[in-house]
Amino acid sequence: MQDEIKTFANFIDGGWKEAAATMPAHNPATGALIGHLPKSSRAEAREAIAAAKAAQPAWAATSAFERAAMCETIAAGVDAARERIARVLSLEQGKPLVQSMGEVAKAADGFRLAAALVREMRGETIPAEDPAKLVMTIRQPRGVYAVITPWNYPVNIPVEYLGPGIATGNAIVWVPAPSTSMVAVELMRVIAEAGLPAGVVNLVMGEGPEAGDEIVIHPDTQGIGFTGSAATGRRIAERGAGKPLLLELGGNGPVIVFEDADLDLAADAAAGGAFSNSGQICAATGRVLAHKSIVEPLAARLVERAKAQILGDPFNQGTTMGPLNNKKLALKVKEHVDDGVAKGATVLTGGKPRPDLGSDLFFEPTVMTGVTREMRLNREETFGPVIPIIAFNDDEEALDLATDSAYGLSVGVFTAGIDRAFRFAETIRAGIVNINSGSTYWEIHLPFGGGSGTQSGIGRLGGKLTLEAMTEIKMISFHRNR
Secondary structure (H helix, E strand, C coil): CCCCCEECCEEECCEEECCCCEEEEECCCCCCEEEEEECCCHHHHHHHHHHHHHHHHHHHHCCHHHHHHHHHHHHHHHHHCHHHHHHHHHHHHCCCHHHHHHHHHHHHHHHHHHHHHHCCCCCEEECCCCCCEEEEEEEEECCEEEEECCCCCCCHHHHHHHHHHHHCCCEEEEECCHHHHHHHHHHHHHHHHCCCCCCCEEECCCCHHHHHHHHHHCCCCCEEEEECCHHHHHHHHHHCCCCCEEEECCCCCEEEECCCCCHHHHHHHHHHHHHHHHHCCCCCCCEEEEEHHHHHHHHHHHHHHHHCCCECCCCCCCCCECCCCCHHHHHHHHHHHHHHHHCCCEEEECCCECHHHCCCCCECCEEEECCCCCCHHHHCCCCCCEEEEEEECCHHHHHHHHCCCCCCCEEEEECCCHHHHHHHHHHCCCCEEEECCCCCCCCCCCCECCCCCCCCEECCECCHHHHHHCEEEEEEEEECCC
């Protein structure tokens, strides 16, 4: 796709600015060098923060309708640039082009949703004990918002913060994942071309311990939005202590299949959640918990769906799975599979890398049985195209297995029993429980986040909840002379 190896720049205070140092960008499907990206220093991050701080008051002073119109203009720009953005996304992240096209379309929808919701944001009047007092609340932007985003959905996830942030009058300093910063540049181009005032959104590329850490700890950022690993989320919470946090972290989502379930429906959902985006989804099918009576027929269906996947070049028509994004992840996926085999699990299909396809980041869609509690497949987030099947005897054991994890993001429950469905929905520790749908079901206007006391995050993204999180309530009282 790309012959010229370009050097990219940060976007700070309304202009593109070269960084003092660079880092390479590689195509995960081939290993080829595809660009040179800024490796920004703390000083460059501070420059972006200063620009955001200077721009934010004037942006907040514009009307909600003006900010909504800007979001709609950006959405139209994303629609117009859809194929260009999608091709860079597939080149850099590795997902099939058809999936990239869908992701970019959803990003445009995210800006439109923010525009619609900000027009409806409102405060309220509250009765007071003192009859001379009129009490009301208003919502105001927090100020400068630090946003750090991951590589698995490098267009959609940033928009989950950028759209609401722009709409509510915040200014933003955005640090994207290093391995998908080229597509961040493409999205930033669209935002800049829409006519957003200088400094309202600033893009600073670089590594977490430098650029990312600086925007978290700096006293001039008033809120933090982060989507990524639980380990990094914990560090951000510590480093940004005292600031409002939106942390969307990891998952190890169980899909629970009972003996009365529609097995074809369950297999479709579990396989979709495990193999879409090569399993690189925080709400992916992390584990399939199956009643002992249906393990074999369910496993056969999952093997059939795994073998139907077409692993290969993201730009080849018909490809359904591309490579994993990076070497660290590919190593972890293999370690999880090898750990399971060493402890007695059986690989029914897949289970190994496919470097013959172009790079050592390709990993076969995998189904395993005989998985048990102590295996890493059960306890940790694999984040790859692996379906571990764990058998259970009864409802109590299913519930115990489902909660036998530090994570509590999203769960799928397949059963024909309405009482059982509601009991699991109410009891299981997770932010999302989908009945007769997979763990990955979500729409951009719905709440998304982890259960309390788990390592799956703090707060909720989705629809009006993000706008509320990126604003604060101010109480105002008026004393009336009577």
